[in-house]
Amino acid sequence: MKATRANSPRMVTPLNVHQMVRLMGQWGLGEGALHTQLASHLRMLVVSGKLAAGVRLPSERSLAEALDVSRNTVGSAFDELRGDGILTSRRGDGTYVSSARQFLGVRGDDRFESFLANAPSIGPRIDLRSAALPGLRLVVDAASVVGPELAPLVDSHGYVPEGLPALRVEVAKYYSSIGLPTIQDQILITSGAQQAMRMAAVSMLEPGSVALVEEPSFRGAIEVLRAAGARLEPIRRGPYGIETSELIAAVRRTKPKLLVMQSTVHNPTGSVMNTGRRRQLAITATNLGLTVLDDTTLADAMIDEPPATPMAAWGSSVITVGSVSKSFWGGLRVGWLRADPATVAALASIKAGEDLGTSLLAQVTTARLLPRIDEARAERSRVLGAARDLVVGSLTELLPEWEPVVPVGGASLWVRLPIPIATTLVQRAERLGVQLLPGPTFSCVDDFDDHLRIGFAASHAELLAGVRALAEAWRIVGNRG
Structure with missing residues (x-):
């Protein structure tokens, strides 16, 4: 060429x-x-x-x-x-x-580079970039006894774009149990939450369309919207979520087609909007005619609170995305999308042309797992709470001038630095054997260089060693401001 x-x-x-x-x-x-x-x-x-x-x-x-x-x-x-x-x-x-x-x-973003295979590095590495959790033993138990459910499915062609009926029923029960009445026809099973977000975005956005994105935001959302050719407009998320007045002003100013947000456990901050804020935002978006794509992937990774009722309970314009990645295991690659039946049917047609359906073996396993969601939530809360307290305690001792946001859920800590050198700090930490993600990774306008995300899905020994190395990196570069 x-x-x-x-x-x-x-x-x-x-x-x-x-x-x-x-x-x-x-x-x-x-x-x-x-x-x-x-x-x-x-x-x-x-x-x-x-x-x-x-x-x-x-x-x-x-x-x-x-x-x-x-x-x-x-x-x-x-x-x-x-x-x-x-x-x-x-x-x-x-x-x-x-x-x-x-x-x-038109291309996607580069915020998922840390998931790609890199060249072999020199010496051991401590990876605090990821907030992806290891699977639970429950997955092994469920997968080992799927034979009876799988046997009759093998006699069919195995292509079910809208999802296995038994799993759609279980997902509907899952939502109904936390305050969002749902029927099977409102559920589309996908190959992970990322596919659900992408299909919804592609169906609603044309190249150049405006999409509102929380700031900071999950890097997967930024990736999906960039790949769809959307023009991203940031809307700042405060300590308690998006302000209703700011949403109204942003809609009037930018005429967006879509708002992408996380109303439950937010990545990277780990915060959760209270019930009143979720209700008000859902009602406001519906009144404005704005479709909301609410990513609730981390909803079952709460540490201090019970499961939150999704925004869709109060707004007909809210599409809810979820998955079992954080509750059970990301390797299942099973997610879903909850919307009105007409939207689900339309997106099922798109999915049929894309992959003919998500793995039935993974869906059968997931259908067996969802009735045990309370066990998974309890295990996640116990493990995540201990890891969070360890990291927060270590930072308080070694880096008292930093300002961490203590998360209510999830497996990452959002930390504010005294000076905006997160990108430089991450480079120095890399040479000391610790991998992290700087704040701009979670901004559609590359803001937040005064913030850092520390994942705490690693072992306790690695977490302690990682924070010590991070403190050493800060000692070297922190006086430059």
Whole structure:
């Protein structure tokens, strides 16, 4: 394919420094000088097409600060790539990618890079990026006795786009038991919550449509909306959730097609909107004619409170997304979407054309698990509570100037730093053996560089070692502000 020149009118949006760092991933953990490793990784990003022709890179100074290296390191890497014709620079105009394997048009975001396989790193790593929980023993018990339910299904073709009837019934009971009366026809089974969100977004959004997104927000929501070509407008989430007045103002200002939010356990903050706030937002959205995509994936990972009634109990324009990823095990890849029957039927048609249906084996297992949801909630509460208290206590002792938001649920801690250097801090922590996610990962406008998310799904020993290493990283870079 013919390369696109840097001065071509077919220019893409410049990369900001936070996007660039996310693309870089684990770049400086190998052998050799840092500038050599940096040049090699940048070359790989260009060759793979992740850095498209015409992209303007961040300045050498800003990239050096974010990567926690000297400006000479970045300058030497850029010089090498300029010499190879991969980059080109013009005085006063910046540095551009001269050529790439392909030109990327509408694409997703880069916030899921931490889930991808990276190059082998040097030495042991403590991964505090993920809030994904290990599976419960209940999953093994359920999977070992699915034979009788599975046997008659094997006689069919096995394609059930809307989902196994027995599981749809169980999901309907699940919602009815927490205050949201639901029937089978309101449930669509999906291959995880991410697919449910994506199908709903694609069905309601056209490229360029406006979608309101909580700030901060789950990175999966940002990924889904970016991939759908939506124009994301942030709406700030306060300590108690979105203010009704701010929602009304945002709708009038931006004319959105969709609001994506988490009314129960919020990722990354771990906060939960109270019942009054959920009710008022649902009523307001319905009155405004605004569809709400309410991601309740973490609803069964409460630590201090009982399960919350979903927003859809008070608003007909609310579509609810859920899954068993946090309650039982992410490896099942079973999620669902709750909406009115007509919407469910329409989305089932989309799913039929996409994958013909979610694995029946996983659905049979999940149908056996859901009646035991109270056992799963109790186990999650016990394990998550102990891990949360351990991390909060360690931070209070070692980093007293930090301001953690003590979560009500979930497996992550949202922490405010005294100065906005989270991206740089994460780079330094990486070299000390700890992997974390900086605040901009959870912002559709790359805000919150004064925040950090610490996942506490790891073992207690790893959590303690990780916080100690993080304190050492802060000692090194924290005085730069």
